[in-house]
Amino acid sequence: SGWNSVGHMDTMRRRRHHVGHCREGEEFLHNVFHVLFQLFSGKEKANLSICWLQYEISKVVQCLQTKNKKKLKAQGRKSKKLAKNLLKAPDNRNQLSLWKLYAYLEWLLGNIDDARKVFDTALCTAGTGGLKSPQLCSLSLLYAQLEVELLESLEGAVTSRAVHILTKLAESGPYVPYSGQVLSVSVLKARKTYDHALRDYWGKTPASDQDQVSDANQLVNLVGCYALFQYLTVGIDAAVLIYAQTSAKLEAPAPQKCENTGENLGIENLPAALEAVTVLHTNLLRFHMNISVYPLNPLREALTQALRRYPSNQSLWRSYIHIQRKSHSASKARRFFDGVTRSTDSLEPWLFAIQAEQMRKNLIENVQR
Template sequence: MDPAIVRLELGLVNTFLSLCRFEWQAGYRELATALFQAQIEYSLFCPSLLLSEQSKQRLFEHFWNSNGARVGEDGALGWSKWLEKEEELRQRAMKEESSHDSEKGGWTGWSEPLSKIKEKNEAMENITETDGALDELEDESEMKDDEQKDDTEALLKMLGIDATAEANCEIKDTRTWTRWSEEEVARDSNEWMPVHAKNGISHSEDPADAEGDEQLLRVIAYEDLSDYLFSIISEEARFSLVSQFIDFYGGRMAQWTCTNSSSWAEKNLSLEAIPDSLFDELRRMHDVLTKEGRNQTDTSLEQVFSSSDDISMRTSMMRFIRNATLLCCTIFPQNHILEEAVLIAEELSNTVMNTSSCSVTPCRTLAKSLLKSNRQDVLLCGVYARREAVFGNIDHARKIFDMALSSIDGLPQGVQTNASLLHLWYAEVEVANGTHGGSGSSESSLRAMHILSCLGSGTKYSLYRCKPSSLQQLKARQGFKEQVNMLHSSWTRGLIDDNSIALICSAALLEEITIGWTEGVQILEQAFTMVLPERRRHSHHLECLFNFYMRMLCRHHQEMKLSKLWEYIVKGLDIYPCSPSLYNALVEIGHLYASPNKLRWIFDEKFQKKPSLVAWLFALSFDMSRGGTEHRIRRLFERALENEKLRNSVLVWRLYIAYESDIACNPSAARRAFFRAIHACPWSKRLWLDGFIKLNSVLTAKELSDLQEVMRDKELNLRTDIYEILLQDDLES
């Protein structure tokens, strides 16, 4: 396909994601979810018919307005299969109707008997009399309604609520506004799934879904989203849509795009909270810096960085992601990135506990059912085995890997090309098991050597029995050398894929295990010379290879000169200035050999050269973990806000307010930051609600009331009426 079309469609997807983020942050969460559902159905599951764009939209309108489950909902089939099923039901109904008509008799022309005509006339007279009686009853009921209305108004006045007063009447107690904001946050957490128009049907399993008028407000009509639908045909754009959808709802998946890409930058700038993947990197750095134990600093870090998402909301979102990604796997068959995302979503939807304390892998049942439906998907075997290893079930993981590798030679040639990736995953699991002292860790390095020797020598995989002989190791190294040389021509043309990256990593890992890490590093460095520097900068495959390279160097940092390792890390940050893993490596190595001021200087230099949210977050987390002064931390916030792009980052403002109110305990400074924040980012409902929750001690009831009015003027979606809170208070009292 023409690269210009691919770039155009990728740009369309990024613009669409910006729209969804805006609607979500403004409080219209059901609309954002409906937009995702509609676009995925429209782009990925379109019926294979020759349709004009107008006909396609009319057909999609019929699907959207039906009771059919949409992508992510339980029982969803996809637009195309739903249409096939509807057509089958229609054909069946037509056959039944035609057979029923054939059984009826023909018209004879006979008239009804006179007695029946009289009965009908009498029935009509009775209906007329009944209508008159009903009119009298309606008049009486209207009078009673008026009386009840007067009684209701009197009761409201007795409760201290004037129903005839204007809606923006002043609330005297700031605690009322705090409870209102907390209720608003809770409803936002529960009400993010749209309901269907017919009968207000909701396919969400959330028990908090209420019936009645509130459900009708959550109906997203076709007219609400028809203007934003577009068709995309390139594989890259469609995969980008699905991947960013998974990331939007907090799903975890392997890196699929370069950290220098525009989609990565736009996502980071639009964050309202720190995603789990980035939070894990920050937590890892924090743990490295606080090995000696600083409980107070640890609490402060949690107060600022932790996400406040409701557990039930996260569980329902993971179920939503699992359903949607499972359906998308039919469009992207044997895609290991999506398959891993499905299994992780299944784990997170079933458990919220620590993975180390769970003996049975939560995704085991789902993985087995997927493997039964497609026994040739060896990459799914590999993904599943890795999840078993994460939960400490190394023996179970070995059985799965052995089964997949033993059967791969009998599979089609297209499947056999995945052998390098499968061998690498297995070897990495064994190396990690040996490093962390897991089950059978003493022989893990020998097992890894055996696995990689089979791949390098090109021999059929056999179960591990003993250490490979010197001759087998020599054949494997020679085989890897020949295979890597064959990649040179394709890499120079830019044809880089997962399997070629896995082959080079496997060759380097074998050298590290058998001879030494220096030989492994040389293989990786030679691979980098096969591509131009600019291509390295924009390829996520080569970024993954560089991360593998850095992990190998960090494993052996005690055996090499600090200046050399430092040079590699700094050079990597010049190429990938937004890479969280590289900043982690910088701190992990730097804190051992360099002073805190030296690391601060590097953070400042990198941020000045290439301002990014990731660099700033690591600088902030580093200073907080090291017990930085309030002046230094405030300076970090102000430096970020001096940048034109970061000034519009909701996350930066929310962290600033949280720091001033919860850690520095300076309510007046938090108040100033809040008013600056809502001026810079007025579209973020969550930012406004932070002011209600965190600043109720310094904001008056009148100010909070005025803030709510401004939120309405800004057309933010408010779900709770303040009178609901007042009535609750009176009922409780």
């Protein structure tokens, strides 16, 4: 559930220091953000605030990756101060996207209880839009995903905080913070609501290209919430089924209507939505393998198919080289990298192929010591 870095090149390691985020560059970016913040208002100011906070989060992520606790603590203080100042602006006080980023920042810094308070506050003040509210769906999905990552197994997951969040989202009523239990009746009603919401989406046709883009984002959040809900309350197979059905619909070449039922058998191809759904699918499979016994082949097949279609997707490549670390044979991965690099002009396959070889080299050296 990470975020794309804004205006940030990945750090390259040297012997004693790191390249990236130099002092002069930081001062320049801060000045640019500060000047633009004074010039903009309304929606533009809110969008700039989101970009600014995303950039700050990218620096926190960098500190986490380099395991520099001292720098993380200092950066965390700066980023939290900025987040609070941004939320104090009149144009930003009701921006759920900013509240979501602030809660995520607290979570990254290890302040789980504080992050939950921010999430709960945002959900309580967000209204009762439920599954029809794109921002509310996105906020609830991230909150639930982060909570799921804390689970050590699926035992008792049906009464977890994540299920509570997703159930309340489906109820479209005022949000009530988690009290430690989830009613079985609420779970059944929520499942039916999710199913109807997804069916309703397939049954409608966007009026314009802009509506289609907005609906595509909403679809990704809806599918993500529904699949995660099914995963926690039924199991991995139920979640995979949701992703498979959604992918099949999105891959349909053109919209067609059934003469008898009037149901759309396909919608216009939405590459961005299909890619996002694929990432959610593979991330869930990868997580499930970490906490349960599950075959590797479904994840490997999903990743190889997705990477042939989206060779520049870094999240998919990270998952691929992660699972390939456990493979005793490098030949299959090398053939796959070779095939992808020959079929695309993207730079990512080359970079991740180099990283995979470096990881394998380090593994061999560690074994030989």
